Amino acid sequence: MDIILAPWPWYVAGPLITLTMFLLFYFGKRLGISSNLENLCAIGGAGKLVDFFKFDWRSKSWNLMVVLGIAIGGFIASHWLTSSDAVILNPKTIIDLDALGFKNAGAYFLPSEIYSLDAMLSLKGFLILIGAGFLVGFGSRYAGGCTSGHGIVGLSNLEIPSFIAVAGFFIGGLIMTWFIFPYLF
């Protein structure tokens, strides 16, 4: 049981993600999580404002079931399959984060400086959360995919657009982490 309760190493997680992709293709679907952001818009009535969202989201209900499942999986894994919420980090990472103002990095899954209720209820914290989400939603639909659709499926299928998109993911991520974080935190 210890081996289940401890964090799973990359060489377990990577192949299991490939298995997820296989299962979806086996049932005739292409893994792609960010499409659900459009499905949620359509459910919310965005078709009244933007024609794109007039599609029948019920035809995408399989994908909404996948993300509902992910949430249930997140619940199961964190409540019943995890013994500690600490994340073991490279000491250098802890020092770097401390210099940015993140205390006790790795003590919990998420930094309290961003993901605590106090942070959420402050103006700056709220803008960081909603801004991060906005960039992810806007960028993933602009690029036509996120880490799953481009990063896993597209790269596996050797699709040129996915190589370009993943290069973009890294350019954006590096700019944020190395150049913007010192001004934000």
Add this chain to the structure above:
Amino acid sequence: MKNFKFLLIGIFFGIVLTKSEVISWFRIYEMFKFQSFHMYGIIGSAVILGIPLMYLFNKQKIKTNQGVAVKIELREKGLSKNLLGGIIFGLGWALGGACPGPMFALIGKGIIPIVVVLFGAVLGAFAYHGIKHKLPH
């Protein structure tokens, strides 16, 4: 219920994302700081195993449960859309430490602030389709 199998696949995927700590903001931060192999190992091993799998699907050596060839919808070409969209996505991924899949897993974990992030993501997808005719693709 024909969609039940997709719920089960999602549950499995959510457990994998959570147990491998892909849903942790810290794992994304250390990836962009090149201070850990973890995320590179996960994405790298998934893709290295995925390449022969996709080859077999494309060659129709593996078929769907209906016995037909898999129809793989290819991603649209376009240097501007993939590169600019990718960069915008990357900025948000590093800031929030969560891409769309992990956002849902974190809701399951009971992290209330992630709802704000997900709301922002839905808003972002809406905004993109509202102004896409003005953007380079």
